[in-house]
Amino acid sequence: MVRYCRAFTADFFLRARRPGRVRAPVGVLDEATPVVQASLTLAAEEIRTRGCAPGPVRGPRGGSCAAGRRASESRGRASGHRRTGRTGRTARGGTVTTTIGFIGLGVMGRPMAHNLLRAGRDLVVWNRSPEATDELRAAGAVVADDVDGVFAAASTVIVMLVDEAVTDAVLGRGTASFAARAAGHLIVSTGSTSPDYARGLAADVAAAGGRFVAAPVSGSRIPAERGELVALLGGAPDDRAAARELLAPLCRELLDCGEVGGGLLMKLAVNLYLDVSIAALAEAVNLAARAGLDLDVFDAAVQSGQLASTVTRVKVPKLVSRDFAAQATARDALTNTGLIADAARAAGAATPLLDASAALYAEAVALGAGRDDMSAVLRAIEERSG
Structure with missing residues (x-):
């Protein structure tokens, strides 16, 4: 199917460039x-190396992945739990008992x-910017004074942090402090890091007497609000099972991806x-706009x-209306x-399309769109168009 798609793409654009054919406005198709x-x-390159001719795009019907399992049953069990702790308190030292920590x-x-709160879980939270905790406190979460307050109050802690440097700083x-926080805890990281970083962090947590699961979630703000994320679980089998139950209220699918690092690679x-x-x-929206469609x-x-x-269904309307309110930032x-x-370099895989896209995201960030939705990459394409 890939062969036919590439051939079709080449035929279409090569034909578009021939004399007498309809062409995109100057400055749109190339630059x-x-x-x-x-x-x-x-x-x-495909045509040169394989000699494949343009033809109809055909392929097998899509199938379902049998490796994962739906989270609905787990979510149903989770929703049957009832919160028993008091709410709206502040965690100090080890005086508060709760089920889950969230950083x-x-x-x-x-x-x-x-x-997690809607699923009936007791929750203790902390954030580097304290104002972000206000609505969680109002919803019934316990707000810790600091990171140590979270680890003192919960034996299982979810961390959803922006990058590796912040994760290291928050965990100490x-x-x-790191050994004291990790000892006796299951730490579940749901953010995106490199697989090698996660393996190193898992080794450090284990050395301190704790357990670690790297469970990055796939999806943006709206799926997160709807509890429709996809969790890609990497860790020891027992730890993956614990993380599966923990994350069920957040996800529509939980996929086992082997040891730590497997979920991140996925x-x-x-x-x-x-x-x-x-x-x-x-790029398509920019072409349509400049062609007067x-x-x-x-x-x-x-x-x-x-x-x-x-x-x-989500991104095209945002691009058309230039609504760059962030769901996942540029x-x-x-x-x-x-x-x-x-x-990809470590695996020996070429990434020409990724490389072109990465340059565009970098240009969008340089144009001041870093905190905007990733669809604001349109600004970089518009800038190139002049």
Whole structure:
């Protein structure tokens, strides 16, 4: 199927460039379509090396992955729990007993913590910016004074932090505090880091007498609010089982990905597809706008076609209306492209489409869109278009 798709892409754009054919406006097809150009280069290479001719795009029907299991049963069990602790208190030292600790209440962490509360779990939370804890306190969470308050109050702690440096700083890695926090605890990291970093952190947690699961979640703010994330679990079998039960109220799917690092590698592979897709959607919207097309009709055409998906239903309207309120930020997308590139180089995998997309995300961040939604990569494409 890949062979036919590449051939079809090459045929379409090569035909578009021939004399007498309809062509995109100057400055649109080449200078401001880096993802298309990268795709075209790959397609041309395929034709040269394999001699494949353009033809109909055919392939097997999509199948379902048997490796995972739905979280609905676990979510149902979780929703039957009732919170028994008092609410709205402040955790000091080891005086508060609660079930789950949660550190990191950003764009993703806040709705995840809310869903744990809705499932009836006792929750103690902490965030580097204290104001982010106010709505969790109002919803019934216990707010710790500091990180040590979380670890004193809970034997299982979820961390949803922005990157490796922040994770190390919050956990106190490399200091005497780290061993005291990790000992006797199950730490579940749901953010995105490199697989090697997670393996190193897991080794340090184990040396301190704790357990560690790297369970990055796939999805953005809206799936997080709806409890429809996908968790990719990496760790020892017993620890994965514990994390599965813990994360069930947050997810529609929980997939076992082997030892620590396996889930992160899986997420990086998935995010390669996502990051390139969002850049390609932005490129398509820019072309449609500059060619004078009705963008509402363009949106309808995308949503009515075979490429329609949850991503297109969310991102195309945002691109058309220039609504860049963050669901997943452009800076996060740029960070992810770096992690993906490192993993790809280690595996000996070429990433021409990722490389083109990464340059666009970097340009968008440089233009001041770092805190905007990743669909703001459109700004970089518009800047290239002049």
